[in-house]
Amino acid sequence: MPYRFLCFVLLIFSLSTLQAQEYRWSVGMDYFFDNMEYKHSSYADARTLQGIWLKPLGGISWDSVHTIYAGVDLLKMPGMKHAVDKVDVTVYYQYETDKILFRAGAFPRQDVLSNYSDFFFSDSVTHFMPLMQGLFWQVGSGGSFFNAWMDWTSYSSAEVRESFFLGFSGKVTKNIFFADFQSSLFHYAGTYPNRGLYGVSELIQGMASAGMEISSGTQFKGMVSAGLFAGLERDRKADLSHRPVGFVARANAEYMGIGTENTLYTGDARMRFYTAEGSDLYWGTPFLQGRSYLQSKWYIRLLESDRVNARMNCNLHFSEGELFFQQTLSVALSIDNFSKQGKKRMPYPWMRIFR
Numbered sequence: 001m002p003y004r005f006l007c008f009v010l011l012i013f014s015l016s017t018l019q020a021q022e023y024r025w026s027v028g029m030d031y032f033f034d035n036m037e038y039k040h041s042s043y044a045d046a047r048t049l050q051g052i053w054l055k056p057l058g059g060i061s062w063d064s065v066h067t068i069y070a071g072v073d074l075l076k077m078p079g080m081k082h083a084v085d086k087v088d089v090t091v092y093y094q095y096e097t098d099k100i101l102f103r104a105g106a107f108p109r110q111d112v113l114s115n116y117s118d119f120f121f122s123d124s125v126t127h128f129m130p131l132m133q134g135l136f137w138q139v140g141s142g143g144s145f146f147n148a149w150m151d152w153t154s155y156s157s158a159e160v161r162e163s164f165f166l167g168f169s170g171k172v173t174k175n176i177f178f179a180d181f182q183s184s185l186f187h188y189a190g191t192y193p194n195r196g197l198y199g200v201s202e203l204i205q206g207m208a209s210a211g212m213e214i215s216s217g218t219q220f221k222g223m224v225s226a227g228l229f230a231g232l233e234r235d236r237k238a239d240l241s242h243r244p245v246g247f248v249a250r251a252n253a254e255y256m257g258i259g260t261e262n263t264l265y266t267g268d269a270r271m272r273f274y275t276a277e278g279s280d281l282y283w284g285t286p287f288l289q290g291r292s293y294l295q296s297k298w299y300i301r302l303l304e305s306d307r308v309n310a311r312m313n314c315n316l317h318f319s320e321g322e323l324f325f326q327q328t329l330s331v332a333l334s335i336d337n338f339s340k341q342g343k344k345r346m347p348y349p350w351m352r353i354f355r
Contacts, residue, residue: 021062024069026336028055032127033329040322044286049127052076057090061338067094069107073131088131103136112136112149115169116182117207117263118295119229119248119284123328129153134164143173156192161280163188173213178225181208188281199237201273201281206230207248222253229265233272244268257301257348266292287319294318301348308333 030053038046057071075086092105103112109132113121138147149167156162164187171180183206190198209227214220229248234241246267253260270288273281287293296316303310308331315326 021060022338024059024061024067024336024338026055026057026071026334026338028057028332028334029053030055030130030333031329031331033327034123034127035327037325037327038317041287041320041324043289043319044317044324049124050078051085051127052078053130055090057336059338065095065097067096068092069094069105075128086128090131099140101136101138101141104134106131106133107136108132109151112138112147113167113169115171115180116184119207119263119265119288120182120184120205121283122279122285124279125283143178144171146170156189158191158193161189161191161198163280176212176214177210178213179208179210180225181206183207186281186283188277199235201236201277202232202234203281204232205284209248209250211250220253220255223250224252225250229267231270233270235273235276240273242268242272244270244272246270257304259299259301261295261297261299263295264293287317290319292319303331304348306339307335 032049032051034049036044036046036048038044052075054074054076055071057069059067059069061067069090069092071090073088073090074084075088076083077085088106090106090108092103092107094107095102101112108130109121110126110130112132132149132151134150134152136147136149138145140146147169149165151165151167153165154160154163165184166187167182167184169180169182171178184204186203188201188203190200207227207229209225211223211225213223215222226247226249228245230243230245232241232243244267246265249264251262265288269291271282271284271286274286274289279286282288285293285295287295294317296318297313298315299311299313301309301311310331311329313326313328313330315328317324317326
């Protein structure tokens, strides 16, 4: 007991003597509403999702580049009988300079993988599994960067199968031209102890494209690109594998807070093991089970400030020779003592109603 107490005292003393020590705090709230009208689709289910995340967070920073954060994320789903429907723990170490970002622990996925298409991570993943649990490392920022990451998504037990992600992505920009890529490997193994009920399934995906981006101040911005989306889907136990390859094109534009994001896929049908594995193996949009798919998002930024962002979407999905509709509303609020405030925001006319 004296030895443990001495170690504790030494730890407190070490933290108290750190140079340039700074205490950080934040309180965040995320609300999402997602109405999916997919009644006649054989790939995706029609349903309405709604939830509220409350995210208090605290941290200690030293030497201007090191920070340890800890907090709790609480999910409340309106209409459910429980006071809290899900609890996640956020705890991670961060090293950050102008050109390097490193994180280890459990931290928000959207903070570091916002460049990934929802061909990799669907809206439902963002809604209900917002945390990565692993490592993230990035060199560069803005228009040119490279990152590598690991996300351990489930630990093997008698009832739960082991699974994890490994990924790389990057982007290079020269004037208005760019080239980028996103990739991931998802390893979906068996239980422990393994009684032979499950084999190992793997999903490897890579999307590479090139295009150009233009921006005119804060009023207009646009982007067009084209590339390839390749993958490997493998079921080791059944000794089956598929190697889908397809063409991907993107066209985005936004003017005065009103915009559209469009992505076209055409090529080999994907998600060949979806009937057996479902969303446990495939985390992307289920419409990729077809040979062609066009996603067209139309949105308006209702509110955008240093503390609050609100966006409303009407999304169109062209698949199986049908048109499917989706309506979403997202509101994100964050109050803290460490974010850089005073960013220039475009005062869109309809934002005056919030003053």
